[in-house]
Amino acid sequence: MVITVPATSANLGPGFDTLGLALNLRNEIEIEKAEYTTIDIYGENAEYLKSLKRNYFVDIFNDIYKNLTGKTDSFSFKFNNKIPLSRGLGSSSAVIVAAITAAYEMAQVPYKKDKIINLALQYEPHPDNITPATLGGFCVAKLKKNRVYFLKKFIPTNLRAIIVIPKKTVSTAKSRSTLKTHYPLKDVVTNVSSTAMITAAFFSEKFDILRNVVEDKIHQENRMKIMPELFRVREIALREGALMSTLSGSGSTFFNLAYKDDAYSIYSSLKDNFKDFDVKILYFDNIGVKVYN
Ligand SMILES: Nc1ncnc2c1ncn2[C@@H]1O[C@H](COP(=O)(O)OP(=O)(O)O)[C@@H](O)[C@H]1O
Ligand SMILES: N[C@@H](CCOP(=O)(O)O)C(=O)O
Numbered sequence: 001m002v003i004t005v006p007a008t009s010a011n012l013g014p015g016f017d018t019l020g021l022a023l024n025l026r027n028e029i030e031i032e033k034a035e036y037t038t039i040d041i042y043g044e045n046a047e048y049l050k051s052l053k054r055n056y057f058v059d060i061f062n063d064i065y066k067n068l069t070g071k072t073d074s075f076s077f078k079f080n081n082k083i084p085l086s087r088g089l090g091s092s093s094a095v096i097v098a099a100i101t102a103a104y105e106m107a108q109v110p111y112k113k114d115k116i117i118n119l120a121l122q123y124e125p126h127p128d129n130i131t132p133a134t135l136g137g138f139c140v141a142k143l144k145k146n147r148v149y150f151l152k153k154f155i156p157t158n159l160r161a162i163i164v165i166p167k168k169t170v171s172t173a174k175s176r177s178t179l180k181t182h183y184p185l186k187d188v189v190t191n192v193s194s195t196a197m198i199t200a201a202f203f204s205e206k207f208d209i210l211r212n213v214v215e216d217k218i219h220q221e222n223r224m225k226i227m228p229e230l231f232r233v234r235e236i237a238l239r240e241g242a243l244m245s246t247l248s249g250s251g252s253t254f255f256n257l258a259y260k261d262d263a264y265s266i267y268s269s270l271k272d273n274f275k276d277f278d279v280k281i282l283y284f285d286n287i288g289v290k291v292y293n
Helices: 046-051 056-069 091-107 113-120 127-135 172-177 185-204 207-213 220-224 229-239 260-273
Strands: 002-010 019-033 038-043 075-081 138-144 147-153 159-165 244-247 254-259 278-282 290-292
Touching: 002 091, 002 127, 019 091, 019 127, 019 185, 019 278, 038 046, 046 075, 056 075, 056 091, 091 113, 091 127, 091 290, 113 127, 113 147, 127 138, 127 147, 147 185, 159 229, 159 260, 185 207, 207 254, 220 244, 229 244, 229 254, 229 260, 254 260, 260 278
Parallel strands: 038 075
Antiparallel strands: 002 019, 002 290, 019 075, 019 138, 138 147, 159 254, 159 278, 244 254
16 A cells, blocks of 8 residues: 655644645655564655654554554555655654554545544644645644644645745744743734635635735744744745745745746745755645555
8 A cells, every 4th residue: 555645834824723735745655564564764864764763653553553453463664755854844744644544544444534634633733734734735724622623725726835945954842832822912813814814815716915914923933033044035935926925834944825927936036045945846735645555
């Protein structure tokens, strides 16, 4: 069995722990029953992942598989990773969602994708990566009494993502611990209104308005201070015609949304100005986690 899962860009600026979308940059995992467990890792951060005593995917897969079957069978795992770790592209969510889905598939227990999302919460307590990683598209998600409520919108094919990936890693957990717990009412209103406008823009496909309504007062400026170059990334992207330019998740990646006809000029300007960063033009993913038997 082969399972693939997309990278995700969460928050989209003001939509902290709420908004996220899926990118066509996918991890691929090949799993077969075996006489004894083997793990082969290729692609992004392969040497680091091979150096770890435990594998996050295998641990989650075995947990869920044992809960479903009562057994601890052996499997061969072959990872071909395209999502860089700890760069704000939802690598941990991709692992969680793929591992849970794979366990259900190998256990041959029927499931719906909302089951995957709600089970993933036990490993990642914010739904803004796990929801688009599971469903694809643009997702708005709310956590209430340990259950995720979500809506998904297909992202039209005339849009592109231009992502700027610094070498610097950011641990999401550590980054979250630095955030304030109390905010002035005016800042809260800024985030509420901006998040509502972004959601409405995606659902109505009225994207031009994004140039004027994306503001965040909760986390971005604080997080971007660890890499001041990111303020310049945003300035150049918006100058070159990006519809919105936001920190991707907890960072360090910056996410830029553009019409496909504007994407290359934004890409070129960013590539010319940030030679040490990896800059990519990506299609969006509207499928989410996918299984090929
Ligand atoms: N492909 C992978 N295989 C195994 N573990 C992974 C993989 N991708 C991510 N992880 C785990 O998730 C951690 C990164 O999670 P996190 O700090 O939330 O970064 P991100 O912003 O990419 O989600 C890694 O340190 C590793 O423990
Ligand atoms: N809402 C979360 C999103 C984290 O995304 P990641 O891709 O950095 O894991 C947060 O802002 O902490």
